[in-house]
Amino acid sequence: MKKKKRSFKYKNIFIVLFICALIAFGVIAFIPKKSQANKMIDLSNMNVEQIKEYAKEKGLKLTIKEKHHKEIAKGKIISQNIKKGVEIKKDDELIVIISLGKVDKNLYKKYKVDELGNVPIMMYHGIHNLKNDDTAYIGGNVDKSGYQRTAEAFRKDLEFYYQNNYQMIRLIDYVNGIIDVELGKSPIILTFDDGLKNNILVTGLDEEGNIIIDPNSAVGILESFKKKYPDFNVTATFFLNGELFGQPEYNEKIIKWLINNGYDIGNHSFSHSDFTTISSEKVEEEIGKLYNKLDKIIPDKYVNVVALPFGSPYNMDHPNFAHILKSTYNGVTYETISTLQVGWKSELSPFNKDFNPLFLKRIRAYDNLGEDFDIEYNFKLLEKTRYISDGDKDTIVIPKEKADSVYQDTQLEIIEY
Numbered sequence: 001m002k003k004k005k006r007s008f009k010y011k012n013i014f015i016v017l018f019i020c021a022l023i024a025f026g027v028i029a030f031i032p033k034k035s036q037a038n039k040m041i042d043l044s045n046m047n048v049e050q051i052k053e054y055a056k057e058k059g060l061k062l063t064i065k066e067k068h069h070k071e072i073a074k075g076k077i078i079s080q081n082i083k084k085g086v087e088i089k090k091d092d093e094l095i096v097i098i099s100l101g102k103v104d105k106n107l108y109k110k111y112k113v114d115e116l117g118n119v120p121i122m123m124y125h126g127i128h129n130l131k132n133d134d135t136a137y138i139g140g141n142v143d144k145s146g147y148q149r150t151a152e153a154f155r156k157d158l159e160f161y162y163q164n165n166y167q168m169i170r171l172i173d174y175v176n177g178i179i180d181v182e183l184g185k186s187p188i189i190l191t192f193d194d195g196l197k198n199n200i201l202v203t204g205l206d207e208e209g210n211i212i213i214d215p216n217s218a219v220g221i222l223e224s225f226k227k228k229y230p231d232f233n234v235t236a237t238f239f240l241n242g243e244l245f246g247q248p249e250y251n252e253k254i255i256k257w258l259i260n261n262g263y264d265i266g267n268h269s270f271s272h273s274d275f276t277t278i279s280s281e282k283v284e285e286e287i288g289k290l291y292n293k294l295d296k297i298i299p300d301k302y303v304n305v306v307a308l309p310f311g312s313p314y315n316m317d318h319p320n321f322a323h324i325l326k327s328t329y330n331g332v333t334y335e336t337i338s339t340l341q342v343g344w345k346s347e348l349s350p351f352n353k354d355f356n357p358l359f360l361k362r363i364r365a366y367d368n369l370g371e372d373f374d375i376e377y378n379f380k381l382l383e384k385t386r387y388i389s390d391g392d393k394d395t396i397v398i399p400k401e402k403a404d405s406v407y408q409d410t411q412l413e414i415i416e417y
């Protein structure tokens with residue numbers, strides 16, 4: 001009996017010790033939790049109401065977007081822009097994408113989905129801090145040919161693209177056949193040549209050493225649209241020469257800032273040479289030297305795309321063209337996956353069997369009263385020919401009558417309707 005009693009007593013002590021250990025463990029576990037109070041949590045198992053509550057409690061600016069998804073059920077979370085564990089503070093922007101479930105095929109008809117439609121690649125140069133009335137030319141053109149444009153005209157262009165259901169995508173994604181826009185929306189690509197100061201004018205550094213961007217320069221304007229229309233997916237690719245952005249004290253900071261904020265940098269040759277008037281060795285220097293320069297600032301983070309200075313050569317048969325695409329300069333081998341013309345109209349869908357990424361057409365972003373392939377002219381054409389997305393980047397949805405034009409050797413699922 002005694003023995004039994006004693007073992008019973010030991011058992012009690014053991015239980016008490018176990019409870020103490022549990023409490024201690026709980027307290028320890030609680031301490032780091034408290035210090036993590038301002039870290040983002042995983043929202044994937046919450047519903048919309050709970051997410052709204054959470055955003056309110058943390059003072060986050062919440063945007064909820066809806067998107068069709070072929071695997072994630074309706075009402076469930078597809079993604080959150082701030083990852084779990086990332087430090088959050090009041091007024092941070094939280095974007096949560098919620099699934100609308102699978103796309104109903106009837107919606108293809110309703111939205112006239114056509115992923116073999118054309119894509120506009122807009123060509124800009126300078127954006128000048130002027131009003132349209134300040135220039136001697138029409139429609140916000142600063143020069144006769146409209147290569148240089150006013151800030152007022154650029155804002156108007158962006159508003160026009162957004163109101164006409166365009167969403168921006170990265171040029172490099174387009175080349176690689178990744179078109180991630182919402183159901184019923186069309187992709188648009190922005191490019192800027194020449195690395196002009198007014199593309200991203202830096203007026204100084206803040207206390208933390210970050211660049212301060214002039215709100216009336218191109219990127220300043222783009223950033224304001226990013227805030228105004230989060231679903232515009234603002235991005236652009238800047239094609240630079242050896243002077244980069246012409247701001248020696250800030251060039252490297254600017255380039256790194258652009259890469260970190262969803263923009264891309266490409267090659268416009270080291271000294272803006274006409275590739276048809278120089279030797280093939282000189283072409284290699286012009287291309288390779290610029291790639292090497294970018295490699296020192298943003299290794300592997302620039303795009304291997306060349307915007308052809310003066311749009312030259314005008315065709316791929318020119319003997320120098322091969323040297324733009326692939327060669328070696330100073331012992332470093334380069335490969336260009338795409339070149340851009342000084343074009344006049346929209347380009348084919350990357351899923352069209354005739355798509356040629358090596359020589360892409362662009363639209364000159366200027367105003368000429370709706371004539372001579374200006375913005376108005378081209379977007380009128382696009383009303384009948386534009387790419388219209390099914391909202392799923394992993395499928396190619398096309399009207400049956402276009403079945404012969406689709407590129408077959410793809411990993412993506414092709415759906416005809």
Ligand SMILES: [Zn+2]
Pocket residue numbers: 193194268272309310
């Ligand atoms: Zn140029």
